[in-house]
Amino acid sequence: MPGTDTPAVTWNIADNCIMTITLQRRPANALGPAIIEGLGTALDAADAAGNVKVAVIESSIPGFFAAGADIKHMSGGDAESFTAYGDQLRAALDRLAAPGRITIAAVEGVALGGGLELAMACTLRVGAASAKFGLPEVKLGLIPGAGGTQRLPRLVGRGRALDIMLSARQVPADEAYTIGLIDRLVADGTATATALELAAExxxxxxxxxxxxxxxxxxxxxxxxxxxxxxxxxxxxxxxESGEAKEGLAAFLEKRAPKFA
Known part of the structure; x- marks a missing residue:
């Protein structure tokens, strides 16, 4: 189990060009500087490797994908440090959300606040049956500030997004799947395995x-x-014109597997 000296984020790249990024900052994967920096380092490693096609983001903390922003860190500074923290978190999530990168969030447990914003920044989301999702920032006198107010309506529509954010309620996984907040609904304990199977496909x-x-x-x-x-x-x-489609079409006609770049 991760200890106090364990990095907040670890990763590995498998032979099939799939990266697994693991969040492991106890007790609940609060998105403080350690996780933000860890995500950036993991994405730097993916870019440097040059062969990563899909990245899966998971948590090793039972009951939590990520519980939200680091409230202690946010409340302990002045306006300047608050702005810097927000900028750093948004920059990390924007890198995940870049259209050139395919990422899958494997959500077990709760994904709240910044944790849900992290999941929404991914290309796709796999949620376990007991997972819960929410943006409770209004309880703190805030609003989602790492893209949540923009990404959530694009996923579930204006009315549902307002309901979730204004009420600060936690959305159960079956509802999240029905409204399009998650893309695959799976049994508890199988979110990472399902995400890796999807990544392989x-x-x-x-x-x-x-x-x-x-x-x-x-x-x-x-x-x-x-x-x-x-x-x-x-x-x-x-x-x-790049040749990608020519290879795909030729492979189809020749009844062989395509050799994409």
Whole structure:
């Protein structure tokens, strides 16, 4: 079990180009400087390796994916340090959410506040049956400040997002799955295994095509419909001209597995 001298975040890269990032800061994976720095170091390692196709984020702390921001750290400083902490947390989550990166959150236990914002920054979310999700910041006189007010409505819609944030309630996993907050609902104790199976499946696909899917879907929220259509056409053409689509089409006709870059 992780001790006081154990890093807040560890990671490994498997032979199938899948990185597992493990949060292990007791007692509840509060997203203080240790986890923020650990996430950044893990992503630096993924970038340096150059072969990571999918990253899975899990927790080793029973009952907690991540309980939220580090309240002690937030309350112990002045306005300048509060701003710096928020900037650092947002920067880490923005790196996770970048369209060139595919990440899966494997949620066992609670994902609250910054913990849910971390999960929402990932490309996909796998939730265990007893997991709970929430953004309780209004109880502290705050609002979600690491992208939660923007990402949650994009996942579940305006009305549901307001209900969750204004009430500060905890959303059970079955409801989270129904409203689209999580993408896979699995038995307790299997979230990481399911996320790794999904990562293995995703890693066999064309990464440039997957990245183009993410960019194009994100554009649907930011561009007028006609501009979105044009953006989609440009992405398709780029994939063809880069050779990625040519390889996929040739492999299909030749009845073989494609050899994507």
């Amino acid at each position: 995703l890693s066999t696909m064309s990464l440039p095509a997957q990245q183009a899917v993410i960019r194009t879907v994100d554009a649907a929220f930011d561009l007028p419909l006609e501009e979105g259509f044009r953006f989609e056409v440009g992405q398709v053409q780029q994939l063809f």
